[in-house]
Amino acid sequence: MGSFYTIKIKNESFLNQNFVIFQQPAVYVGGWQVYVNAVFDGSLRPFYSDGGLLIFQCLQHCYAGAQVAVPSLQPGQSTGYMTAGQAIDVTPQSGVSNNSTNLNLSINPLGLDSPTHAEGVREGAYRIVTPSFDPISSPINVGLAIKHPASDSYILSSFIQAQPLSNIDCQPIAKFYITTGNDYQAGQLINPESLEKLLESAAICDATQGSDTFDVTYNPDGSWTVLYDRSVPSGGGGL
Structure with a gap:
């Protein structure tokens, strides 16, 4: 596998289209309410008119993310301010990894410390440890971030509202x-009530099998129509 996940979109319809990409929600242990953001959006004219493509890329490495949240989450609106990201490992099947990071509120506006090893984190997961803070006056979103290589910036792809x-x-x-x-631009909250319907009707790019x-x-x-690695055909839609 390479360093990036790459999705190339072609519009074979006869109308201009706006495309939105989002990632399947991560699994958060503990019964948290999970929210999902769009991670990419772009408009595309019909392919026959100019031969254009939309290209989305993000780094494959896993990133923990955090952001100062807006006071009230609203679908179709930004969920917070600049997202901090920290490269982190997940717990392997055997051995140890740097699978835990601390939310650091001493950094303005906030940050995540360099990861260390923690016991008890399930296989395939990482941990974010939160300090004492007031979640009412200073709400914070934490979760899974993606990193755009071109802008060197982070977007929370899915998150929960942190508790101290x-x-x-x-x-x-x-x-x-x-x-x-x-309905959505990158960094904006997808309506939780319509997420399941979107998952059912969307094209799916499944990178869990190595593509x-x-x-x-x-x-x-x-x-x-979705072609995996230009060679393996797959249909779209659904979990």
Whole structure:
């Protein structure tokens, strides 16, 4: 596998389309309410008119993320301010890894410390440890971040609203979904009530089986065609 996940989108319909990408929500241990952000958006004219493609890339490494949250989460709105990210390892099947990071509130606006090893984190997950803080006056979102290589910036792909003095274990899932519409821009909250329906109708790029490059075509009839690594065909949609 390479250093990036790469999704190339082609619009074979006869109209201009806006495409939105989001990642399958990570698994958060502890019964938290999980939220999902769009991680990419872009408009694309029909392929026959100019031959254009949309290309999304993010680094494959796992990143813990945190951001100062807005006072009230609203679908279609930004969930917070600049996202801090920290490269982190997940717990392996055997051996040890640097699978835990502390939320650091002494950094303005906030940050995540260099990861260390922690016992008791489930296989495939990492941990974010939160300090004492007031979640009412100073709400904080923490969870899984992606890193855009071009801008060197982070976006929370899924997150929970942190509580003080907590161990938040997060298990990433490397599946990306593409849908059409103008409801969301990168960094904006996807409506939790419509998320399941979006998952069912979206194209799916499943990187859990080793693929890292996906060619996605939006067809004239509104269906999707997804080619994994340019060689393995797959249909779209669903968990």
